[in-house]
Amino acid sequence: MRQGSNSVQISAVGGQLPADAQAAFSMRGSLLRKNLLTVLLLAPATLWLVVFLVLPFVAIVIFSVGERAPEGGYQAALTLAQYANLPARATAFWNTMVLAPVGALACLLVAYPVAYYLALRAPQRWRLILLALIVIPFWTSLLMRTYAWMYILGGRGVPALLAYVGIEDLRLINTPGAVLLGIVYGYLPLMILPIYVSLERLDRRLLEASADLGATPLSTFLGVTLRLSLPGVTTGFSLVMILLLGEYLIPTLLGGGKVFFIGNALVDLFLQSRNWPFGSAIAITLVLVSVVVLIVANRISTRLSGARRVDLI
């Protein structure tokens, strides 16, 4: 889940050193030496990205048009049979495609008031502390945090407590509800942070202006605050949704094999039944869906910021 975290930072990166600083970096070096240094600085990272990101991706693309060898693994071929076979895992796709957006939406509903409070209402001296309290769970082990809920919802946790007060045989763990709870719990920080960032940047004078012009608090919220925070909402929603598409731990530990995600199908196909070509086809489909989510989110963000410009004039 960590992966998404830094997308907040992605947007922050982009500043380039001023030209004079660049010059100072490599002053008096011949053009050749300057280029050599650049190449040396970038070479390890480039090598890493090519060998462990680009090549592996090419590999699964090739595998996805191959065939399963009789003993498991891969056999060279050029066929779309693996893709035609995707409906065989329809349940996993269905569960993922339903629970990922629903989970992201549930996250959003919980996250927005928190982000709003942190950005606009929290006392200044508390803000950084509260923000740190949001970031910390994000960087602590998802496995351990999901385990905590397994512990709480399991037979000896909440159900045992409920049995004291007479509610017997309530099943909490291994249900879609438990998976949804785990999703909200696991991805809440990732949703809060981008919304917080967009609310924090919001020009407070716009809120005053809206109130001065006679808008009710509700219409100020809907017309100004919510409107201007929508890019953050879009970023958070798409990030959470993409990471949920590949989620494995939460459905496994809290869904107990009953709520099967694409991630579970991939683990099964790669580590148990060793049908690598079919697994690769599923992985490629997963990546394609993620790309579509990103493109749609990007479109929405662009349109929103376009609209914002018009609104401000």
Add this chain to the structure above:
Amino acid sequence: MRAFVVAVFGFLYLPIALVVLFSFNAGQHASEFTGFSVQWYGKALSNPFLVEALKNSLFIATTSALLAAVCGTGAALGLQRVGARTRALFDALLGAAIVVPGVVIGISTLVALVQLFAVLNPFLASLWPTDQPPRLALGYGSIIAAHGLFSMALVTMIVGTRLGSLDRNLVEASSDLYATPLTTFRSIVLPQIMPAVIAGFLLAFTFSFDDFIIAFFVAGAQTTLPIYVFASIRRGVTPEINAIATIVLAASVLLVLLAQWLLGRRKPSP
């Protein structure tokens, strides 16, 4: 709204608090706290498999975070010296390394490495002078490399952000005073980006130490702490796991706080 926010913070921290509390439970069950005891810590730390997994995780996290800190910082510096198009391509790849779900990173690395080893091993064997050529296989190396991918992208972004806000006057002043580029780098640039480099290292370490899903695919015969814990959880929940979870959570919290402090600290005034 205040009440709601308080409730959300409770929701975020209560489950963790319960795990920590029950790691000190003398009894077995989550439903009753029967007394204070550290017996589960003793049990956990005298379990040789667990200690082995912990050592593996520490080794992998340290190595991959170190590699990531060095290569990522190099890349961030190098990216300041290239054209916009190369930069955009690099940024896109780094973004992909961060955003692509771990499960996809895991399986694609697995597939690529297995194929690569299938080609390289016979080749190595034909070159090797003795009868026992080294055999490349999944293990420490593949976990370190796969974790390093995410971590390196992370360090590049964090250090890149810091470089973007570097005080240009200092660099200018330094070169005006006839400092060599190397001296300027050592005495001006490096001290300013060092907190970001260290924070990147700490976050990279935390990521690698906590990651389950990538390691699950590329670990081969090796075990890391999350893999071991996952396997024990599937066999059944025990207070011993609470003790391990508490140790891991405490370690991550410390590292993240340290990283945040480093990133949030004001630039040292010259």
